[in-house]
Amino acid sequence: MADEKRIDEPTGTSFVGHEWDGIEELDTPMPRWWLYTFYACIAFAAVMVVLYPAIPMLHSASTGVLGWSSHGDLAKEMAADHARRAPVMHALEQTPIEQIPSDPKLLRAAQEGGHSAFKVYCTQCHGAGAAGAKGYPNLNDDDWLWGGDLKTIQQTLLHGVRQPGDDETRMSQMPAFGRDGILKPAEVQDVVSYVRFLSKQEGVTASSRRGAAVFTANCAVCHGDAGKGNRAVGAPNLTDGIWLYGGDRDTITETVTNARYGIMPAWGARLDPVTVKMLAIYVHSLGGGEKTPVDPVPAPAESPVPAAVAAR
């Protein structure tokens, strides 16, 4: 502390009294515009308090003269975004699903829209990456119970699986062979051996030879003589490497004994048609999508225009 006001000779400014290792602080006056800038900031703040929400009240802040709110901003941006997307959504609504892939822009929009809808409605069962789980199909692979082309996927989405009250729902009913006493436990084990032989998980055994006969008598009607399944009735292919519930002996035994009845909501009743369309396109794009089968009508594939005319 300086007792007397001391003056720095070269500058004529008084010392403040602070000293660090011989370096002293001078009481140099601030520029006046600095003070004015400070006043301007205070004035700015006062205007802001009047114009915008600022003062905390009992339930919410004061509303401000402009009536601005962050919720209002969000609503405006959402409305603007809806308006921006409207033409694309309209085009998606108007275009038949099998023609969307020929328009890259539309296809991309549908894939992205389907991806975000998938996150909301589908991940609970099929998982965020659509890899499924036991009893919930993996949508990335190339194995489909009912078919993997765009129209078929859309149909499955619209009407769901085993939805009561929907005439077009995917409905397959495998008998509970063991529980209902159609097959004896030994026969069940034989047919399991045969199914594991079909999927190349086991070699030929006496049990699988006996099972072949049981299979032909009981299973081939839906799964086919070679066990390759039948999409018309939703019977899975038993010869491939993909199992919805599991391909080990215990799991197949459980499946044959009690049968499986997985379900999926009929999304046509819950979502708008465009969202269902986008979901179908997204699922189709995951890697297992199949080509839409060409109609077996005698129209040549090279001339789609006459075919379209003929269709009208």
Next chain:
Amino acid sequence: MAHPQDLTGDGQQFFEARRKVFPKAVDGPFRRLKWAIMLVALAIYYVTPWLRWNRGPYAPDQAVLVDLAHRRFYMFSIEIWPHEFYYVAGLLIMAGIGLFLVTSAVGRAWCGYACPQTVWTDLFVHVERAIDGDRNAQIKLQRAPWGPSKIARRIAKHSIWLVIGALTGGAWIFYFADAPTLGRAFVQGSAPFVAYATVGVLTATTYIFGGLMREQVCIYMCPWPRIQSAMLDEKSLTVTYKAWRGEPRSHGLKRAEPLAQVVLGTPSLVALIEQPELASRIGDCIDCNACVAVCPTGIDIREGSQIGCITCGLCIDACDGIMAKIGRPSRLIGYTTDLDARLAQAGEAPVPALKRLFRPRTLLYFGAWAGIGLAMLFALGNRERIGIGVLQTRNPQWVRLSDGSIRNGYTVKVRNMEERPRSVEIAISGVPGAVLWTEEAGRNQAARSVRVNVAPDQVAQVPLFVSAPGAGPTRADLAFTVRALDKEGGSARDTSFFERPEPTP
């Protein structure tokens, strides 16, 4: 805390009003150099966005363009993508080291000649002189009561300043969009809001900094004078008042009278005239204040080197003019180093200019500056205009296909940095039996490579599937190579993994 007495003492000021500076017009070599640099700097600033550069049909034809919307930076034949930002960083580092180099070689030359604050302030000062007259007329007008003439002059001056400010801000926006298009839209009122906002803000800053605040920016706001003060050493050029030559100031012979009194013991000016050899005891400085009157920051250089001195050299011009009139040698005020000043005081020869310039410090700065520049030029000449980035799909990591093989998904980004469409081939290697295909082609088109067309100057995002036999390591390295199929060629490589499920026991 300050002592209470300090706070209540007489004349204590917490805030100091700006002392307005009325720099007097001056002519001389440094003034003419400033004119030239000002013209070049302003010409570069205003003309650059309007230069055209043909890049073909797929890229803008503006020579210098910072295309923020599309994340591209064009500078004549060079195009910088965002991932090449290190070139911009390198330029900024070069600018920084360049300032160090200039400061160590020629002192605060940046402040005095090239700094935009200096250039625009100079421009504003000239406008002020054209309207209000030179220093004395300006001071007179300042003190005059408000009347029609003063109001008219003030309106004219501030209007022209605002116009210059608007033109300055207006030129800035043309660096960020096609200049002719934006210019038309700006005039028609259909330009984006951000363009008008930018022009508004830059008009305000130019007007306030160049017209109203001027030296306050240098003294209070700019960090650079402080940094430079720390960088100056005894071999740095500073504008120096040669006190050993100028002192004692004579202010004509009248001021020399007391001196004569001291020497001769008689209070006679006549005595001094009669004995001219005594004149050598009188300094060259006649205290005419010409150096103070022309100073744009309003300092007295005779008080020594100080933070307010931007080394613009105008006081040198002013003093040389006076020296010529009174018949004394020029450069009483001049660019000198502290070392030379000491040598001159001792009557020795100054350090040769070359020896002063080529000292370790400047050579080090120059080496670093040139090294970075050469490295960037080399990198620029050798850079690959094709790039690949591979992102493996993490959810699911793998998918088992019905034939028992394992499929992994990848998002491959191919950067075509040429301004023409290109056909490229993406190939994989590293995993035995692996094949790849695109979603649209389907698995029956699977092969060891796929061909993709990439739009000019664009990134193509290609979702790819790779499948390999189910038996194999849980994680194997998988390399992706992209190769341009046109005659210029070029290739790039990125690595990723191919993952399989853990083998079940």
